[in-house]
Each structure stands twice: as structure tokens, then as C-alpha cells.
Amino acid sequence: MTPTRITSVDCFVLKLSNDERYLGPTNEPANPTPPAGYAVRPPWRSIYSPRFETLLVRLTTDSGVSGWGEALAPVAPEVPAEVVRRLLAPALIGADPRHVRPIGVRLRDLMRERGHLGGHQADAIAAVDIALWDLAGRLAGLPVHELLGGAFREHVPTYVSGLPRPDDAQRAALAAEWAAKGVERIKLHLGKGVAADLATVDAVRAAAPQVRLAVDAHWTYDLAAATRLARGLTARGGIEFLEAPLAPEDLAGHADLARRTDLPVAVGEAMRHRYDVLPWLRQRAVGLVQPDVARTGITEAMAIAELAAAHHVPTAPHHSVALGVALAAGLHVSAAVEHLSCFEYQPTTTEVGQRILTAPLPGGPDGFAVPTGPGLGVEVDLATVSALAEER
Structure with missing residues (x-):
């Protein structure tokens, strides 16, 4: 049986507007922190976006089956998207998507010695990992929890x-x-x-x-x-x-x-x-x-x-x-x-x-x-x- 291989990795950066914002109205300053309207919402210290921002990743195989993943990237989803494109995609092309955990270890180790187990690197890997599980389930005809x-x-x-x-x-x-x-x-x-x-x-x-x-x-x-x-x-x-x-x-x-x-x-x-x-x-x-x-x-x-x-x-x-x-x-x-x-x-x-x-x-x-x-x-x-x- 010919093994299934990943042939393409696609990133989709979304920034969706909505009438009601996440966690409701804000007391942000009149001139929010640039770029993209990001602002701190005192007394909280993190910056927030006025939109719902995220990164979707699609992995597609040579048989045409795709799996989808998502990173929690509420600000600057372009950053983990670039990590996926530049660092992770080359290691994914040609891989058998059913080997979810071995692939995950390989992706983790790419930047591990450089102190990048967390942050945007981890966000990017999370999206890919979810897509791999989705793809593996679709290939097996089983839900992920099974x-x-x-x-x-x-x-x-x-x-x-x-x-x-x-x-x-x-x-x-x-x-x-x-x-x-x-x-x-x-x-x-x-x-x-x-x-x-x-x-x-x-x-x-x-x-x-x-x-x-x-x-x-x-x-x-x-x-x-x-x-x-x-x-x-x-x-x-x-x-x-x-x-x-x-x-x-x-x-x-x-x-x-x-x-x-x-x-x-x-x-x-x-x-x-x-x-x-x-x-x-x-x-x-x-x-x-x-x-x-x-x-x-x-x-x-x-x-x-x-x-x-x-x-x-x-x-x-x-x-x-x-x-x-x-x-x-x-x-x-x-x-x-x-x-x-x-x-x-x-x-x-x-x-x-x-x-x-x-x-x-x-x-x-x-x-x-x-x-x-x-x-x-x-x-x-x-x-x-x-x-x-x-x-x-």
C-alpha cells in the first residue's frame, strides 16, 4: 500500500469584525497602541485586538484529503503563520500525516535548543498538530477522540x-x-x-x-x-x-x-x-x-x-x-x-x-x-x- 503524504501546507490569517467585542466594551485610550488598533485594556496588561484574530492551517495530502488546525493568536496571527511557512512546512511536506506524534516531536525539536519551546513557535506547532489529528482522523474514518x-x-x-x-x-x-x-x-x-x-x-x-x-x-x-x-x-x-x-x-x-x-x-x-x-x-x-x-x-x-x-x-x-x-x-x-x-x-x-x-x-x-x-x-x-x- 502506497503511504499517504502531505503535499501542501496553507495558512489563512483571519481578522473578523463583530458588533460585540471579546469581553465587551473597553476603556482603552483614544489613541490605541499601533499597529492594527491593538490596545491595552487597563488594569489588564496584555494588548487586545478590536477584532477576532486567528490563524488557520490546512494540510493536504496527495490523495486530496485535508485537515484543518487553528492557533490561538489573538494578536498578530501573521507571526505564527510565518513560522508555519518558513520553519514547519518544509518538515511537513512528504511526511505521513498518520504519524502525528513523531511529526510533532520533530517539529518541536527544530528550535528547542534555541529556547523556542513556547511562544509563537508553540502556537504555530499547535495549529499544525490539530490539523494532523484532523487529517489522521479523516484518513482513518474516526473522530479524534477515538x-x-x-x-x-x-x-x-x-x-x-x-x-x-x-x-x-x-x-x-x-x-x-x-x-x-x-x-x-x-x-x-x-x-x-x-x-x-x-x-x-x-x-x-x-x-x-x-x-x-x-x-x-x-x-x-x-x-x-x-x-x-x-x-x-x-x-x-x-x-x-x-x-x-x-x-x-x-x-x-x-x-x-x-x-x-x-x-x-x-x-x-x-x-x-x-x-x-x-x-x-x-x-x-x-x-x-x-x-x-x-x-x-x-x-x-x-x-x-x-x-x-x-x-x-x-x-x-x-x-x-x-x-x-x-x-x-x-x-x-x-x-x-x-x-x-x-x-x-x-x-x-x-x-x-x-x-x-x-x-x-x-x-x-x-x-x-x-x-x-x-x-x-x-x-x-x-x-x-x-x-x-x-x-x-
């Missing part, structure tokens, strides 16, 4: 991420709307100061007392403030976890905070691979691991989840601004993870992300059905993607 060893669940539970409104009264009203629709868990995007954060929690709790809450502090606090916040949240009860309380590199600080609170400390979206996560698990600095499949790829997300399970820590995959391909990949991983907590549901992102698919993924605030078709189980609308792409 290739990963089988699904533990057919339905992936979710929590609603964010109440994108400008003040506590409007956030509380939106929480009440979600509660009326049966939503049981909501994560608040805060980090606005301990007193302000607790006031938001109180307002939302009063409007939707049956909803369990989580808090994402967006890496804004020092240890003393994070401790006060954690204790205030614990006193209120019904809090699922405290996410990203300290600077993302502060392993010791997170470990110290974890010893001071009964709340699970959640981290993981900034981590790209198992080597990032392992020391955090060993030092008990994390109580909930949140890999983003569009930053890790499927292979590393599963490795991270297995490491977490070995340390008796659940996994709750992160999902923010990536579109429908990344959503499908995250659902397959969530199905195949033994110790799953829940999956992040971004209402606006999910709506925007469905634009690139020929048919939407069924699901929403109450969870998603695990896709059952071959590969990722979704079909990318090539005509739409090609029309929207800024470059190929």
Missing part, C-alpha cells in the same frame, strides 16, 4: 465565561438572564481591585443566587492582594476557582497562595507544553489546570491532562477568542480527558467562530455534544475562509 483512546463522555459540560457589560448593575442583569436559561456556572473577568472584585461578586450573587461563580483576575495582583481576594471569595461561598491571580511566571507565589486558601487556584492558558506545567503540579501551585488546545495542540493538551490527573488535579480547558476549529479540538480533548472539570464557553466567540464552518457545532451555555464525524467532526467553509483571509 484516536485518543475513546471518550469518557458524550456531552462536555461548560461554564459561561464573562459578563461583558460596563458596570455591576448590567452584569448582574445579564447573570440573571443566564440563570433563567438554566446556566449553573459563570466566570467573572475581574482583576479591578479587591474591593471592586468582591462588589461585582456580591452584585451578581444577589441577582443570580443559584449560580456558582469563578473569578479570573487576569494576572493583576500581588500575593497580599490575591490572598485578601481569595479569603473574601471563600467567605462568600459558592466560588468554583480563582484563576490567574498573580503574574504568570510567579510559580512560588501561586504555591504560597494555594497554601493560604481553600479555593482551587487555576492556571494554564499561558502554558504551552508539559514541561511548563510539571513544576507547578509538583509544587502544588495549581488546583485546576487550564490548557488551551489552540496554544498547546491536541498532543500536548492530552499530555498536560495526564500529568494533572497523576497529581489528582482536574483539567478545565481554556477557550477564549479562537474560532470553530479550535472549539472542536477542545471538545475532543475534553471528551478524552479522564479528570475533566468543565470547558470554557465564550458566547460571543462561539457565535463568531461558527462563521467559518459549514454547519455550527451544537451546544452552548449548557454544554456541547462531542463531535462524532471523522477527524474534528466539523467542515471548514473554504470559500468563506478564503474570502476573509488577509493572506495565504
Whole structure:
């Protein structure tokens, strides 16, 4: 039997406009940071785009079968696209796409000794890895979760991420709307100061007392403030976890905070691979691991989840601004993870992300059905993607 080979690697850089922005209205300065309208959204430190930006990668074989992947690249997706074109594509052409993990190791090692296990290099590899799994599943006629060893669940539970409104009264009203629709868990995007954060929690709790809450502090606090916040949240009860309380590199600080609170400390979206996560698990600095499949790829997300399970820590995959391909990949991983907590549901992102698919993924605030078709189980609308792409 003649082996199947990859014959082409295509990149599609997308920057999609939408009436409602990710995480809602901003207080950005009148002259946003150039280029492309990127701006910091104080008190958060990262730059954000006014659009939904992403990188899609398509791998095609000599038999004409294609697989799709996506990188979480919310700003400057041109950068990982160039990594794919210049560094990864030459190593992919002629490879057998069914050898997903050996290919992944080969791609990882291309720049490993130069300190590029993470960052844009990892984002590019994540997109390729997802495309490889999609392609391998299509060639085998099996969904990705079957290739990963089988699904533990057919339905992936979710929590609603964010109440994108400008003040506590409007956030509380939106929480009440979600509660009326049966939503049981909501994560608040805060980090606005301990007193302000607790006031938001109180307002939302009063409007939707049956909803369990989580808090994402967006890496804004020092240890003393994070401790006060954690204790205030614990006193209120019904809090699922405290996410990203300290600077993302502060392993010791997170470990110290974890010893001071009964709340699970959640981290993981900034981590790209198992080597990032392992020391955090060993030092008990994390109580909930949140890999983003569009930053890790499927292979590393599963490795991270297995490491977490070995340390008796659940996994709750992160999902923010990536579109429908990344959503499908995250659902397959969530199905195949033994110790799953829940999956992040971004209402606006999910709506925007469905634009690139020929048919939407069924699901929403109450969870998603695990896709059952071959590969990722979704079909990318090539005509739409090609029309929207800024470059190929």
C-alpha cells in the first residue's frame, strides 16, 4: 500500500469584525497602541485586538484529503503563520500525516535548543498538530477522540465565561438572564481591585443566587492582594476557582497562595507544553489546570491532562477568542480527558467562530455534544475562509 503524504501546507490569517467585542466594551485610550488598533485594556496588561484574530492551517495530502488546525493568536496571527511557512512546512511536506506524534516531536525539536519551546513557535506547532489529528482522523474514518483512546463522555459540560457589560448593575442583569436559561456556572473577568472584585461578586450573587461563580483576575495582583481576594471569595461561598491571580511566571507565589486558601487556584492558558506545567503540579501551585488546545495542540493538551490527573488535579480547558476549529479540538480533548472539570464557553466567540464552518457545532451555555464525524467532526467553509483571509 502506497503511504499517504502531505503535499501542501496553507495558512489563512483571519481578522473578523463583530458588533460585540471579546469581553465587551473597553476603556482603552483614544489613541490605541499601533499597529492594527491593538490596545491595552487597563488594569489588564496584555494588548487586545478590536477584532477576532486567528490563524488557520490546512494540510493536504496527495490523495486530496485535508485537515484543518487553528492557533490561538489573538494578536498578530501573521507571526505564527510565518513560522508555519518558513520553519514547519518544509518538515511537513512528504511526511505521513498518520504519524502525528513523531511529526510533532520533530517539529518541536527544530528550535528547542534555541529556547523556542513556547511562544509563537508553540502556537504555530499547535495549529499544525490539530490539523494532523484532523487529517489522521479523516484518513482513518474516526473522530479524534477515538484516536485518543475513546471518550469518557458524550456531552462536555461548560461554564459561561464573562459578563461583558460596563458596570455591576448590567452584569448582574445579564447573570440573571443566564440563570433563567438554566446556566449553573459563570466566570467573572475581574482583576479591578479587591474591593471592586468582591462588589461585582456580591452584585451578581444577589441577582443570580443559584449560580456558582469563578473569578479570573487576569494576572493583576500581588500575593497580599490575591490572598485578601481569595479569603473574601471563600467567605462568600459558592466560588468554583480563582484563576490567574498573580503574574504568570510567579510559580512560588501561586504555591504560597494555594497554601493560604481553600479555593482551587487555576492556571494554564499561558502554558504551552508539559514541561511548563510539571513544576507547578509538583509544587502544588495549581488546583485546576487550564490548557488551551489552540496554544498547546491536541498532543500536548492530552499530555498536560495526564500529568494533572497523576497529581489528582482536574483539567478545565481554556477557550477564549479562537474560532470553530479550535472549539472542536477542545471538545475532543475534553471528551478524552479522564479528570475533566468543565470547558470554557465564550458566547460571543462561539457565535463568531461558527462563521467559518459549514454547519455550527451544537451546544452552548449548557454544554456541547462531542463531535462524532471523522477527524474534528466539523467542515471548514473554504470559500468563506478564503474570502476573509488577509493572506495565504
